[in-house]
Amino acid sequence: MALPFLSRSHEAGIPSVSLRRILPDATFVGCRDLRVAGCSSDSRRIEPGQVFVARRGETYHGLDFAAMALERGAVAVIAEEPRPEAGPLQIIVANAPSAYARIAQALAGSPSGEFPVIGITGGAGKTAAALFLRAILEAAGRRVGMISSSGWSDGARQYPGPFATSPSGLAGMLAAMAERRCEAGVMAVSAETLHQRATDGICVKSALVTSVRGVTPRPNRQVLARLVRQVIPGGVVAVNGDDPDAAILSAVNLGAHPVTFGLGENFDISATIEECNLDGTRFRLRGFDREARIQLRPLGESVLMAALGAAAVARENGVVLDAVVAGLESVTQIPGRLERLARGAGRDVIADRAWDGRSLRAALRTIRERTEGQVLCVLGATADSSLAHEIAAVAEQESDRVFLTRASDASTGIDPEAWLAAMLRPGRVRILLDRRKAIEAALDLSHPGDAVLLSGISPSPWGSDAEVAIGWFQTRESAPARRSA
Numbered sequence: 001m002a003l004p005f006l007s008r009s010h011e012a013g014i015p016s017v018s019l020r021r022i023l024p025d026a027t028f029v030g031c032r033d034l035r036v037a038g039c040s041s042d043s044r045r046i047e048p049g050q051v052f053v054a055r056r057g058e059t060y061h062g063l064d065f066a067a068m069a070l071e072r073g074a075v076a077v078i079a080e081e082p083r084p085e086a087g088p089l090q091i092i093v094a095n096a097p098s099a100y101a102r103i104a105q106a107l108a109g110s111p112s113g114e115f116p117v118i119g120i121t122g123g124a125g126k127t128a129a130a131l132f133l134r135a136i137l138e139a140a141g142r143r144v145g146m147i148s149s150s151g152w153s154d155g156a157r158q159y160p161g162p163f164a165t166s167p168s169g170l171a172g173m174l175a176a177m178a179e180r181r182c183e184a185g186v187m188a189v190s191a192e193t194l195h196q197r198a199t200d201g202i203c204v205k206s207a208l209v210t211s212v213r214g215v216t217p218r219p220n221r222q223v224l225a226r227l228v229r230q231v232i233p234g235g236v237v238a239v240n241g242d243d244p245d246a247a248i249l250s251a252v253n254l255g256a257h258p259v260t261f262g263l264g265e266n267f268d269i270s271a272t273i274e275e276c277n278l279d280g281t282r283f284r285l286r287g288f289d290r291e292a293r294i295q296l297r298p299l300g301e302s303v304l305m306a307a308l309g310a311a312a313v314a315r316e317n318g319v320v321l322d323a324v325v326a327g328l329e330s331v332t333q334i335p336g337r338l339e340r341l342a343r344g345a346g347r348d349v350i351a352d353r354a355w356d357g358r359s360l361r362a363a364l365r366t367i368r369e370r371t372e373g374q375v376l377c378v379l380g381a382t383a384d385s386s387l388a389h390e391i392a393a394v395a396e397q398e399s400d401r402v403f404l405t406r407a408s409d410a411s412t413g414i415d416p417e418a419w420l421a422a423m424l425r426p427g428r429v430r431i432l433l434d435r436r437k438a439i440e441a442a443l444d445l446s447h448p449g450d451a452v453l454l455s456g457i458s459p460s461p462w463g464s465d466a467e468v469a470i471g472w473f474q475t476r477e478s479a480p481a482r483r484s485a
Contacts, residue, residue: 016035016036016037017035017036017103017106017107018033018034018035019033019034019035019036019051019076019078019091019103020032020033020034021106022099022102022103022106022201023078023091023093023099023102023103025093025094026078026091026092026093026099027091027092027093028090028091029082029088029089029090029091029092030076030088030089030090031076031089034051034075034076034089034091036049036050036051036075036076036103036107037049037050037107038050038051038107039051039052039053039078039100039103039104039107039168040052040053040168041053041054041055041062041096041100043062043065043066043068043069043072043074044068044072046069046072046073046074047072047073048072048073049073049075050073050074050075051074051075051076051077051078051091051103052065052066052069052070052074052076052077052078053077053078053079053096053097053099053100053103054066054077054078054079054080054086054096055096055097055100056080056096062079062096063077063079063081063083063085063086066079066083066085066086066087067085070086070087074087075089076089076090076091077089077090077091078090078091078092078093078096078099078100078103079091079092079093079096080092080093080094080095080096095197097167097196097197097198097200098197098200100167100197101167101170101171101197101198101199101200101201101202102200102201103201104167104168104170104171104201105167105170105171105174105200105201105202106201107171108171108172108174108175109175109178110201110203111171111174111175111177111178112174112185112202112203112204113203114178115177115178115182115183115184115185116183116184116185116205116206116317117174117184117185117187117202117203117204117205117206118133118184118185118186118187118204118205118206118207118208118313118317119187119189119199119202119204119206119207119208119227119230119231120133120186120187120188120189120207120208120210120309121188121189121190121191121194121207121208121209121210121224121227122208122209122210122211122212122224122240122246123191123210123211123212123213123220124210124211124213124302124362125210125211125302125303125305125306125309126148126149126188126189126190126210126306127148127149127150127188127334127335127337128298128300128302128303128306128307128331128334128337129188129208129210129306129307129309129310130146130147130148130186130187130188131146131148131150131331131334132306132307132310132311132327132328132331133186133208133310133313133314133327134146134153134186135326135327135328135330135331136310136311136314136319136323136324136326136327136328137183137184137186137314137317137319137323137327138327139323139324139326139327139330140314140319140320140323140327141323142183142184143155143156143180143181143182143183143184144182144183144184144185144186145173145174145176145177145180145182145184145185145186146185146186146187146188147165147170147173147185147186147187147188147189148161148186148188149161149188149190150335150336152173154173154176154177154179154180154182155177155180155181155182156180165189165190165193165198166198167197167198167200167201170187170198170199170202171201174187174202184317187199187202189227191220191223191224194223194224194226194227195223197226199226199227199230200230202230203230203232204227204230204231204232204235205231205232205235205236205317206231206235206236206237206238206313206316206317207227207228207230207231207235207236207237207238207256208238208239208309208310208312208313209224209227209228209237209238209239209240209246209249209309210240210246210302210305210306210309211240211243211246211302211305212224212243212245212246212249213243213245220245221245221248221249224246224249225249225252228249228250228252228253228256229252229253231253231255231256232255232256233255233256234255234256234257235255235256235257236256236257236259236313236316236317237249237250237253237256237257237258237259238258238259238260238261238309238312238313238316239258239259239260239261240260240261240262240305240309241260241261241262241264241266241267242262242263242264242305247260257316259312259313259315259316260312261287261305261308261309261311261312262305262308267287268287268312268315269285269286269287269308269309269311269312269315270285270286270287270308271283271284271285271286271304271308272284272286273304274293276369276370277370278299278340278348278350278367278370278371278451279297280295280296280297280298280299281295281296281299281304282294282295282296283296283304285308285311285321285324285325287311287312287315288315288320288321288324289321290321292321292324292325294307294325294328294329295329296328296329297329297331297332297333298331298332298333298334298337298338299337299338299340299350299366299367299370300334300337300338300362300363300366301362301366302362303334303337303338307328310327310328311324311328314327336351336352336353337352337353337363338350338351338352338363338366338367339351339352341454341465341466341469341470342466342469342470342473344470344473344474344476345448345473345476346447346448346449346450347443347446347447347448347449347450347451347452347473348371348450348451348452349439349443349451349452349454349465349466349469350363350367350451350452350453350454351453351454351455351465351466352453352454352455353455353456354391354455354456356390356391357390357391357393357394360391360394360395360398360455361394361397361398363453363455364377364394364395364398364399364453365398367451367453368398370451371449371450371451372449373446373447373448373449373450373451374400374401374446374447374449374450374451375398375399375400375450375451375452375453376399376400376401376402376403376442376445376446376450376451376452376453377395377398377399377401377402377403377442377452377453377455378403378405378435378438378439378442378452378453378454378455378456379391379392379395379402379403379404379405379455379456380405380406380435380454380455380456381404381405381406381456395455396428396429399453400428401428401430401442401445402428402429402430403429403430403431403432403438403439403441403442404429404430404431404432404438405431405432405433405434405435405437405438405439406433406435406456435464435465435468436464436468439452439454439465439468439469439472440468440472443469443472452469
């Protein structure tokens with residue numbers, strides 16, 4: 001999607017930047033230095049006066065489009081190897097994606113130097129940690145910008161996601177936060193974003209690693225370590241002590257201060273769980289000047305660890321316990337992650353994006369641990385059946401009944417026979433392509449004490465799904481079912 005901001009280079013009085021300053025180790029062919037006013041890795045979007053960055057893709061090489069970029073007015077080509085077709089002015093670098101990210105940050109005015117940036121990565125809980133941290137810092141009275149998979153904020157306005165976390169996009173979002181005079185920026189980035197070097201050039205004050213398990217691409221630790229290495233001297237690296245692969249990452253940046261969090265007693269920030277149910281998790285938080293009891297409403301083990309990680313980073317950034325408690329308890333839902341849509345007649349209806357088998361298993365097990373009765377799953381099958389066997393097997397293993405239907409965002413049809421063939425025990429599966437009927441059928445077969453999970457990629461809120469569930473409850477109760485906050 002198009003981002004609602006423009007490059008602020010000219011507005012900030014930065015008409016051009018020196019490539020020699022940004023890329024001191026590069027080899028310049030045809031010139032001693034070059035000042036540019038813009039850059040792009042897309043030859044179709046090059047404007048006169050910009051530099052073209054020839055990145056290597058999975059199915060193409062940017063150098064194959066260098067001639068097109070030069071025809072559109074590119075003043076030079078940045079690449080990892082010299083080529084005759086790249087023109088008379090070439091800048092040869094060790095890593096073109098990293099060079100692109102550094103140039104993008106410089107063209108945006110190096111905004112991460114104007115306020116502390118907190119980077120978050122890991123296999124699960126990144127969005128939750130970002131939401132918790134923003135809430136905590138806002139409870140402490142700070143203006144906070146945020147970047148996560150659910151959207152981004154410049155500290156004054158929220159822009160919904162998803163969006164591409166390209167180097168120029170990240171630079172522009174951070175620049176918007178600087179313009180809004182944010183006092184902190186929270187940035188949740190995936191392993192893929194780090195693998196593409198999109199965060200290079202960003203000055204990171206604190207890094208939070210929620211976990212390493214479930215991270216792709218591999219090797220996991222080496223990819224996540226890139227964010228840790230970006231932390232400035234004297235900064236903070238908070239790691240999940242319950243995940244040995246995450247805990248070891250604090251050692252890759254000896255100039256930063258390590259802090260651990262987890263459920264054990266020997267961590268800097270720790271917790272003791274007192275109660276878990278579908279209303280959330282009540283726990284005692286330790287590691288501040290005193291203990292505090294917290295009622296965390298979002299569900300899931302990864303969410304709890306994200307909350308502890310957010311508390312750890314907040315403490316190291318001077319936030320007092322009262323603001324930590326207020327911030328954590330103010331977050332009621334994590335978009336797309338175990339959102340309670342409705343409750344009535346002794347039943348709970350919960351939605352989760354569950355885009356693969358691992359995430360679906362985690363969602364179903366979390367609900368199972370907190371439910372006295374059965375767990376029924378409305379499985380949203382998208383048109384892409386590449387994950388059919390994996391997802392179908394998990395749905396059967398972890399739930400009592402499965403109702404196969406379209407995902408709530410599917411605009412095309414699915415092949416029900418292909419999905420049914422993936423089911424290990426088709427007798428436990430019912431196909432209802434009409435999503436409304438599938439949800440109603442699951443509720444019809446449920447009993448008080450049961451929970452119904454609606455799975456499938458969907459934007460949040462799950463408006464139509466929630467209305468179906470609430471409507472079902474209203475026809476069976478004298479008191480209207482409420483949609484939870």
